Amino acid sequence: MKELVLALDVLDSARALEVAKSTSDYVDRIKVNYPLVLSAGLGIIAELAKVKPVIADFKIADIPYTASLIAEIAFEAGSSSVIAHGFCGEDMLKEVVDVAEGYGGKVYAVTELSSPGGEEFMSPVALKIVEKAKRAGCHGLIAPSTRLKRLMLIRKAAGDEMEILCPGLGAQGGSTEAVKYADAIIVGRGIYAADDPGKAAERYRRLLEI
Numbered sequence: 001m002k003e004l005v006l007a008l009d010v011l012d013s014a015r016a017l018e019v020a021k022s023t024s025d026y027v028d029r030i031k032v033n034y035p036l037v038l039s040a041g042l043g044i045i046a047e048l049a050k051v052k053p054v055i056a057d058f059k060i061a062d063i064p065y066t067a068s069l070i071a072e073i074a075f076e077a078g079s080s081s082v083i084a085h086g087f088c089g090e091d092m093l094k095e096v097v098d099v100a101e102g103y104g105g106k107v108y109a110v111t112e113l114s115s116p117g118g119e120e121f122m123s124p125v126a127l128k129i130v131e132k133a134k135r136a137g138c139h140g141l142i143a144p145s146t147r148l149k150r151l152m153l154i155r156k157a158a159g160d161e162m163e164i165l166c167p168g169l170g171a172q173g174g175s176t177e178a179v180k181y182a183d184a185i186i187v188g189r190g191i192y193a194a195d196d197p198g199k200a201a202e203r204y205r206r207l208l209e210i
Helices: 013-022 034-040 044-049 064-076 090-103 123-136 148-158 176-180 197-208
Strands: 003-007 029-032 054-060 081-085 106-110 140-142 163-166 184-187
Touching: 003 197, 013 034, 013 044, 013 197, 029 044, 034 044, 044 054, 054 064, 064 081, 064 090, 081 090, 090 106, 090 123, 106 123, 106 163, 123 140, 123 148, 148 163, 148 176, 176 197, 184 197
Parallel strands: 003 029, 003 184, 029 054, 054 081, 081 106, 106 140, 140 163, 163 184
Antiparallel strands: none
């Protein structure tokens, strides 16, 4: 069954918990990024994890040793998954996967960003990143809903053994056709910035059932 992931990029812990609880009937996981963690503190991960499993979107991108420390902090804080940048290489991805295995967690590698800048340096090597992520043992990939043809190529390269999570629907104007090629869609502002986040989440949930 396809999943709906809430990208919770608000800056206030009370607001984050309010949105998480109001959408919990419709979302499967919650993704947190630096804006929320840096403003509310690392403890917000454990609080949100009481509502739904948390993906720590720290886009880990460093030498393997430092990357492993970041991953360990994220899992210790209560995350069930982490996101790492694939362009840093197979050795870094493998180090993060090794940490994740100790916590029963998952690692998702970014192939290319959903923003226009993702085409500049990442698109030309995205399919190589897929190969590296496979060899490193990553559980899945992050691929853009904003470039459907790119997503289709990434899906083909990934095969059925890797999950694909697609950001970019909603505020970034990603294609709803991405649902055909993704295992989960990631929606942020389209839900948390709505007048009624719960109803917005319900609409995106229905999209997955088409």
